[in-house]
Structures are given as structure tokens and as C-alpha cells.
Amino acid sequence: MKLPRILAVTVAGSALLAMATPLSAHAIWFAQRATQIALVYGVGADDLDAVKRLPLIKTVTGYGADWAPVTTSLRAAGPIPVVDSEEPIAAVAAIMDYGLWSKTPDGKWHNKGRDEVPTATLAEHNWKYAVHLAKMPTGPVPLFEGHKLQIVPVDPAIPQKMGEPMKVRAYYEGKPLAGATIMSDYVNDPDEVAVKTGADGTATITVRNQGLNVLMGIYVGPADDKAKVDHVEYRSSLSFVLPHLPE
Template structure:
């Protein structure tokens, strides 16, 4: 059957499916995330996308967990602290990793309209509805062993091998879903400085290789649309996970 003879209804269905898929990828690729960054020599939890460093203080009650780990990946005491307009992370000792999980509720919309924080029961005419969960991990100390799957992190990005010393060096990451390698996750190299980059898909073994982008803060983002655990309320669960690490600059 050629395009010229394809029934109109079938052509419409294919077109609608293409638009829906494109819209989903666009939404995910441009979604806000959480990550860790230095603020005045202290570690802060950031919410935003690109240069938008938005109000994390107001969103702090939505953070489900914050955890810090030593070089053996044993938990150490840590807590969030509001300091003016930012959220800082305190810990009893210098951590190797710090991690956070933030469920962000259910968001729905009709067509290309604005997202509203409503379920399908509240917006039965919605054409797209998703529950969002955001995860963040930052590397704050030398890694003596591979990073394990962390408790509570349904989606996680981990480095494969050592972290390079200079920008531009190829670096391989693995995306984990429930602790196992995930194929088809959408990965971008720099959520802070290039948030609109075309995502790459993780391979069958969950890996993706990208050049290290910054001689400074790097925030890699992975997004995966998982199945809904409550289809009456939302059609999918969008998981977005960041891995942040910093390459040092030359001595001054």
C-alpha cells in the first residue's frame, strides 16, 4: 500500500502517534531537573533547567530523601539546610557521594496547553498525563570503586571507569533502572549549559559515551518514561536523573 492509497484514517493515526511521540520526547528532554552544585564553597541542591536556577527552598518539602555516602558507600549523616534563597547540604564528614530524590507530583495537559498539577480524575480530557520523579547524585570525592545502585533511585546514572581529567575526553556512563542496565533512556551531556541538546539513547547494556563537556561542573541528565503504576491517575511515570561531577581547573 502506497501513501497515495493509504486510508485517511490510518494516515491520521500514524500522524497522531508521531506527534505524540515527538511531544513526549520534547517534554522529557526539556523537563526541569535537580542537581548539586557549589554555592560559596558549599554544596547546594538546585532545581531548574539551563541557566534557570529556580526556587528550591519552596520545593524543599517535596524532597523525599537526601543521603551522603563515604568512600565505601556507607551512609553518613547529612541534612538539608535553608540558607536564604538556597538549600545547602550539611554532612558530618566529607562525602564521596551525595544523593537526593524528589517526587514532583502528577502533571497533565490537553494538547499543547499548559501543564496543570492534576491527575486524570481531575482532568479527564487530558491528552498527556505523567507522574514525575527527579533524582540527583553528585560525586564529591575520589572514587575507589564503581558507584552502586543507590536505595530509592529508580533511575540512576553512573560512570563506567575513571572520570577523565580534561574536557573533551570520551566518558562512558551507564543508566540503571531499578538497579539494572536500561536501554533507550534519553541522555544529554549538559543540563546546565546545553539543555536543548538532542538526546542520545542508551544502548542495550545501558551505556552511552559522550565527551566530557566542561572543565568545571558537569551535569549529565537521563530521562526515561516508565509504565504507570496507577493508570487511572496518570499514563506514565517520567524518571529524570542527573549525575554531577567537577573537573578541576589548573592551579592559579
């Protein structure tokens, strides 16, 4: 699948935040907040402070209906970053590098690699991705540069009613990925029994909501630095909104 030309807006960077809660279960996704598209960080209904995590956002990219790049940025609005763009956008995507995390026997997480926490029972590098379809696509959803893990609809004609089946494909480094975990409702049912992708990278889920749908793909891959982590965990969301009946 051909990669679109990306115009990436890098958000201001700084040192990783020193937080002491388990974070691998959290992810990022886009959702509407007061007529604006917001970037959410959390799990289930737990929306945490995404603004203080803005330094971890590596890129945010917007696209028009023809997948041409649209200049896009994130602006802090209270505890929520909202999307600003010069033109209407049909889709927006973001990449977050959540860094290295090590878990010690007492159950606490530390924002360091195993080389700095030798007693760690688990050490991982977390990457989080988000793609939001602000408008229903009229053609195939492309793979975005920098998104090592991405979930795309197999059929561009996304079902418009909850309860209908939807086939998606997981890609890792541009190739179909077997064995990826696919969740159909990360916001309302974060403990759901997920499905796995088959040999061709596809899985069929049921559209859960006549409103915001947040699908989540999860893959645990090889360590990018064996001296520091045991593995790399990737979480990639695909969100879209189904219309309700006219008021």
C-alpha cells in the same frame, strides 16, 4: 551491583505545591555555591526556587569515601537548599517526587491526575533524582536504594579533561536500561542532541566542561496508576567537578 546501606534523612513533607508551569523538563542536580554543595532545581541556566520545593524531597543521603552513610540534611539558605553533614562527604544523593501533572488543551499544567482533569491531553507522574560526586571515586559507584533510574560511570576513573570520552550506564530498577536518553551538559546546553543507551544500557558521551558537569538521564516508563497518568517520567542527574589549572 550491591546496594549500599542507606541512611536516609527525610525532609519535612507537606502538600504538593500548586504551580502552573510545565515541569517535566525540569530536574534536580547538585552544584557548588559559595564553597557549599547546593541542591538546584531547574533546567539550563534557569535555577528556580528550590527551597519552596523542599517538601517534595523525599530523601537526601550522604556517603563517605568508602560509601558508608554519613548523616546528611538539607538547610535552606535563601532560595537555595545547601547540604549539611556531620562529616566530610564524598558523594550525596537526593530523591524528589514531583507528583502528578496534567496538561489541558490550553497548554496549562495542573498538579492533578487525569482522574481530576478529564480533558487532559497528557498526564504524567514525575520523579527526579540526583547524585553528586564531591570526590572522584576510587571504585565502582554503587546503585542507591530508592533511585529507580540512576546513571553511573562504567569506569570509576572519570576523565579529568574536557573533551575526553566517558562511558556511562543507565540502570532502571537495578537493571541496565536500553533506550534511555543521556545528556552530557544539562546546565549549559539543555537543548543538545542527546544520545541513547544501547542494549547493555551504556552510552558514551564527551565530557563538556573543565568545571561542573551535569549529566542527565531521562526515561519515560509505564504508568504507575493508569487511572491517573499516561506514563511516569524519570530524570536522574550525575554531577561532578573537574579541576582547573592552579592559579
